Amino acid sequence: MKAYKTRTLALALLISCTLISTAQATRIKDLADIEGVRxxxxxxxxxxxxxxxxxxxxxxxxxxxxAMVNMIKRMGMAMTDNVFNQMKTKNVAAVMVTAQLPPFARPGSAIDVQISSIGDASSLSGGTLLMTPLKGPDGNTYAVAQGPLAVGGIAFGGKAAKVQKNFPTSGRITGGALVERAVDFALPASGDLLYQLRETDFTTTSRMVDAINSHFGSGTARPLDSRSIQVKKPAGFQGNLISFIADLESIEVEPDQPARIVVNERTGTIVMGQDVRIATVAVSHGNLNLVVTETTEVTQPNPLAGGETVAAPATSIQAMEDAGNLVVMPMGVNLGEIARALNAIGATPRDLIAIFQAIKAAGALHGELVIL
Structure with missing residues (x-):
């Protein structure tokens, strides 16, 4: 029984280690795209x-x-100058319609469209988009959009007050456009594919090539640079390119990540990569607080004496500086140790931005600091 429990425990630990080791693996389809398929x-x-x-x-x-005049004329109705000058309708809004034409979309396919006001309309809620041609950079019409809008915001109010939730001047129509023209593109007949990584990295490219060659055989993939990989279709997939792509994109690879800290000074957001390291450095950060208090001092004349009561403002300014705790962070600490050390001195997100900038300026930050 004891030996059985020992084997069970060892098997559980082995499964746990396997899950942990593969938890960071990512499919190739989530790391790279075929050139031209966009x-x-x-x-x-x-x-x-x-x-x-x-x-x-x-x-x-x-x-x-x-635009209203042009629409009325296209419907076969005449528009005189008198009618043109008296137009005062507030039930119409000019909008820009945008959409993404997916790869291999055929005529008749439905795509989603986004509608945004370009005038001074206060809300698009309850509106219906009229037939709108959607054009590409070449000036050709590839889809036509029309239908009722779904607006996720509301706005009500009068002259003195207004209540608004989200943005009522933007809406969306799910499946609101029909594709009228397809983009001419076909997968290469030879079966040779060129994959483009979404994030440039030599290590990830090398790991991806090794994984593909290990799965299909040596010589199937070769790297061209830190972003591009050329893949040849194996002999066993002749005439079945789709199955080859599906099998290839399901291969899991552990991507490498750069040591990078991204900070947004406007929102106070900080994102740190797991490979960020710092050299031995001492950090001290204190806050200077200024407290300004204004009171009113009233001066009254003595009883039975002439004079007026005078109210004079009095201002009191007090400066308080919090004690800056000096924290020494040894060389090579990881992300969790950095977070614990900085939290120990009570640093807020905006304080952390200033601390990271100072550490980078001191040459002790082994990683890239990106400020948005």
Whole structure:
């Protein structure tokens, strides 16, 4: 029984170690893309109608008025100068429509579109997008969008107060555009593929090549540079390129990450990579607090004496500086030790930004510091 428990415990530890070792593995399809297999951006100008008085001001948004006139003329109705000058509708808004045309999209496929106001409309809630051609950079129309908007924001108010949640001047139509023209692209008939890594890294490229060659055989993949990998289709997949790509992209690789700290001074956000290291350095950080207090001192004349009561402001300024704890961080500490050491001195996120900048300036930070 004791031997059985020992074997069970050893097996559990082995499974745990295996799970831990493969927890950081990532599929090739999540690390790289085939050259040419990508999305294409589309854009168009359109009109949203049916708004409850929250559309563009025709007097200010001249382009909205002109677009309405052009639409009415295309419908076969005449537009006189008198009618043109009296147009005051607030139920229409000019918008820009954007979409992403996925690879291998065929005519008739539905894609999502994003609608954003370009005038002074206060809300697009309840509106319907009229037929809008979506064009690519070459000027050709690849899709046509139309339909009711789904707006995730609201805005109500009057002259003295206003309540707003999210952004009511932007909406989305799921499957709101139909593809009218496909982008000419086909996978190479020879089966030779060129993969482009999403993050340039020599180590990740080498590991990916080794994993592909280990799975399909030596000579299947070879690196071209730190981002590109050329892959040849094995003889066993002749005439079945799709199965080869599906099998290849399911291979798991452990990507390498650069030692990098990214800080955003506007929001106080800090992201540190696990490979960030620092040399032996002592950090001391103290905060200077200024407390300004204003009071009103009232001076009254003596009883039965002439004079007026005078109220004079009095200002008191007090400067307080918190004690800066000196913390020594030894060389080669990892991410968790850095976080514990900096938390020990009570550093806030904005304090950490200043500390990282000072450590980098001192030459003790072994990693890249990116400031957004």
């Amino acid at each position: 999305e294409n951006q589309l854009m168009g100008y359109g009109l949203v109608i049916g708004l409850n008085g929250t559309g563009d001001d025709i007097k200010k948004s001249v382009f909205t008025k002109q």
